[in-house]
Amino acid sequence: MIPIQSISYPIFFENSLQELHKFILESKYSKVFILVDSNTEIHCLPAVQEALKDIDYDLIEITPGEENKNIDFCIGIWRMLLDFGAERNSLLINLGGGVITDMGGFAASTFKRGIDFVQVPTTLLSQVDASVGGKTGIDMDNVKNIIGTFTQPKAVFINTRFLKTLEEREIRSGFAEVLKHGLIYDRSLFNTVKMAGPIGLTDEIIYRSVEIKNEVVKEDPFEKSLRKILNFGHTIGHAVESYSLSHDRKPLLHGEAIAIGFICEAYLSSKKNGLRQAELEETVEAIKAVYPSYNLRKENYPALLEIMKNDKKNNGGQINFSLLSEIGKCGFDLYCTEEEIFESLDYYISM
Ligand SMILES: NC(=O)c1ccc[n+]([C@@H]2O[C@H](COP(=O)([O-])OP(=O)(O)OC[C@H]3O[C@@H](n4cnc5c(N)ncnc54)[C@H](O)[C@@H]3O)[C@@H](O)[C@H]2O)c1
Structure with a gap:
């Protein structure tokens, strides 16, 4: 399956985690961050760690769930980026479902007026939809995605093996x-x-x-x-x-x-x-x-x-x-x- 070319970035399917590794080595970021929730930390991070063995990164973890796709959690992400010394030339890897790719994309697109981010979608929904197209955002007062930006990721890395640990309800x-x-x-x-x-x-x-x-x-x-x-x-x-x-x-x-x-x-x-x-x-x-x-x-x-x-x-x-x-x-x-x-x-x- 050949990579799909999007607006300004590739979407990888085959050997996508090796492609992620290659992308980071070639891009020369000063710092790398991985955003996960507690589920993707357990189910998906180990494969990413294996692929990125020789790369240093800091981990930012949030609580899973749509109810947490809000400004408070976003401030938490910005604060962690600040505390870990993120610079303009840093990369945020969003490893998770649509909540992570939307909110991580939003946090990255606004932090220091925008740092690079890539999407590593781990749910079916985020693979076929949320990670592609550059819509980032958070909810406010229960209005969905009411705050957000159009910002394209630098690349998307789709690995359908991640879907094996997903609950059937999430697949549906x-x-x-x-x-x-x-x-x-x-x-x-x-x-x-x-x-x-x-x-x-x-x-x-x-x-x-x-x-x-x-x-x-x-x-x-x-x-x-x-x-x-x-x-x-x-x-x-x-x-x-x-x-x-x-x-x-x-x-x-x-x-x-x-x-x-x-x-x-x-x-x-x-x-x-x-x-x-x-x-x-x-x-x-x-x-x-x-x-x-x-x-x-x-x-x-x-x-x-x-x-x-x-x-x-x-x-x-x-x-x-x-x-x-x-x-x-x-x-x-x-x-x-x-x-x-x-x-x-x-x-x-x-x-
Ligand atoms: N930006 C866009 O264009 C766009 C398009 C469609 C949907 N969305 C947004 O996407 C969000 C929904 O995304 P979602 O359905 O992926 O929800 P989600 O991110 O909440 O993930 C669903 C659940 O699956 C868990 N999970 C993720 N990957 C896993 C894995 N591999 N194994 C086991 N558990 C895993 C998560 O921790 C979470 O509990 C909504 O906020 C919606 O607004 C955005």
């Missing part, structure tokens, strides 16, 4: 983004992914999924147009995720919430963007086959709408959607009324 969460890449861009990928299911995913599927994400972000790095299609399912999905984070004892994972968004937004696609009924049903079936239903209640609708109103993608006070016209094709900058949004939530409940 990442699977949502793989399904999305098929739904918005590649009908034949969607067919393959649907058949494979979360535990049948192959390296080839993961590679193709990264290729799609990369093709889209290369075309439109700052999300002025085409990149918006990656937000399919995310307007409602993010609202459900934020709501669940602040209300549920066991909150939904990102992909689980986005899967709810897919059903609602596939419904809106059929109302507003010509998605045929048969393809709406096919989409819903593919999602229902993998994700348990979530107890969405009518009395939560106003709170969900409030969250959607804060979405970064909105324009002129209208709530912005990316909606399928068919499986494999997606439009963007489509607006739905509150009534239509509530109808789509009703549709989810009726499923």
Whole structure:
């Protein structure tokens, strides 16, 4: 599997940890830092240590979980960088899932006006999505990714062997983004992914999924147009995720919430963007086959709408959607009324 070239950096697949080693030796950084959470420290750091045997580095560890992707933990990272004497010419290696790659990317892109960072994604979700494309960020007041930057990493190193220690629920969460890449861009990928299911995913599927994400972000790095299609399912999905984070004892994972968004937004696609009924049903079936239903209640609708109103993608006070016209094709900058949004939530409940 040859490296994929992104906007300004390579995405390595094969021998990726050896490539990381080579990259560090060639780049001559004054200091190297590795950011982990307590899970990636146990499951992923040993392989990285083995590959980087002759490289000195300092370790920064944070507590895992979306609830910690916030300014307080980010200050913790900045403080550690300062205490360890990080300079402009330092490198931060983000070794973890999307929380680590997003928050580590944000901390690096703002520390001393920006130091280099690379992504070593260790969850399915971060491999096929979060580590590619240069969106960094943190949440605030339960609004997802509301603070952040567009900053490209210097390289991405994907090693699918890391997925072996990932919990099945986390695989299912990442699977949502793989399904999305098929739904918005590649009908034949969607067919393959649907058949494979979360535990049948192959390296080839993961590679193709990264290729799609990369093709889209290369075309439109700052999300002025085409990149918006990656937000399919995310307007409602993010609202459900934020709501669940602040209300549920066991909150939904990102992909689980986005899967709810897919059903609602596939419904809106059929109302507003010509998605045929048969393809709406096919989409819903593919999602229902993998994700348990979530107890969405009518009395939560106003709170969900409030969250959607804060979405970064909105324009002129209208709530912005990316909606399928068919499986494999997606439009963007489509607006739905509150009534239509509530109808789509009703549709989810009726499923
Ligand atoms: N920047 C982007 O373009 C983008 C795109 C999609 C999602 N995201 C963000 O990604 C985040 C979700 O990412 P995630 O699903 O990877 O969550 P995560 O980073 O919280 O990781 C999930 C869990 O798996 C553990 N873990 C990680 N790697 C492991 C491994 N190899 N073995 C065992 N356990 C491991 C983590 O410690 C954590 O407990 C969200 O914050 C979302 O907003 C960003």
